[in-house]
Amino acid sequence: MDTKKKYFLITIIFVSLFMILIQTGCSSSSNNDELRELAKVEIKEFEGKALSSILEFRENSIKGPQNVDITSYELKIDGLVNNPKNYKYDEVLENQKYIKPIRLNCVEGWSVDILWEGILLKDLFEEVGVRDNANTVIFYAEDGYSTSLPLEIILEKDMMLAYKMNGVTLPPERGYPFQLVAEDKLGYKWIKWITHIELSDDEDYLGYWETRGYDNEADINK
Ligand SMILES: Nc1nc2c(c(=O)[nH]1)N[C@H]1C(S)=C(S)[C@@H](COP(=O)(O)O)O[C@H]1N2
Numbered sequence: 001m002d003t004k005k006k007y008f009l010i011t012i013i014f015v016s017l018f019m020i021l022i023q024t025g026c027s028s029s030s031n032n033d034e035l036r037e038l039a040k041v042e043i044k045e046f047e048g049k050a051l052s053s054i055l056e057f058r059e060n061s062i063k064g065p066q067n068v069d070i071t072s073y074e075l076k077i078d079g080l081v082n083n084p085k086n087y088k089y090d091e092v093l094e095n096q097k098y099i100k101p102i103r104l105n106c107v108e109g110w111s112v113d114i115l116w117e118g119i120l121l122k123d124l125f126e127e128v129g130v131r132d133n134a135n136t137v138i139f140y141a142e143d144g145y146s147t148s149l150p151l152e153i154i155l156e157k158d159m160m161l162a163y164k165m166n167g168v169t170l171p172p173e174r175g176y177p178f179q180l181v182a183e184d185k186l187g188y189k190w191i192k193w194i195t196h197i198e199l200s201d202d203e204d205y206l207g208y209w210e211t212r213g214y215d216n217e218a219d220i221n222k
């Protein structure tokens, strides 16, 4: 190879590296910018109590934030049900909406108080017709994460799928399109980017962190 060619190649390599650096830098900072913009329109308090901000979460998801394409998105509900169904985003939102302020506690020792807005799993379960032998609900997410809860607890606590927090649509970092609001359960039950809900009779199912030793009950008061 002659020297001219060598210099040309080296230049190309450095320019490419530089472009890659700029691009990764830009995309992460523009994501942060978007979060900061959203934070400006967040609801700051509810019934006299201060709420935490969407900026106060620690992002430590197993594969980082997921970008779910809403045009092709479907929420599948199947397993021990009479009418398995694939819901588009808007179809999920056609159900009765609820708001509730609930604290999310991560096992790592931080917590956030958020006003959640969502729809009850109970309502979706009525539509698909849960069979009598179902006792466990298994949730799967876009990033390969999964977790489960007893059906009884979900119904008893009126657990919901949140699509908004503090009045703003969940940003990608926080689980868009849906995060489970697993009231009274540790953060690892609050699965984000939910794509599939399976009604099951496997009470011993263990999710991602549960397989790795986290308590399957995950009660915050234990
Ligand atoms: N799909 C998915 N959902 C998830 C996780 C994850 O890695 N993947 N992490 C869980 C954990 S450990 C916590 S504490 C909560 C809140 O995490 P965040 O601060 O990263 O939003 O999301 C939960 N939901």
Ligand SMILES: [Mo]
Pocket (backbone or CB within 6 Å): 106, 107, 108, 187, 188
């Ligand atoms: Mo967590």
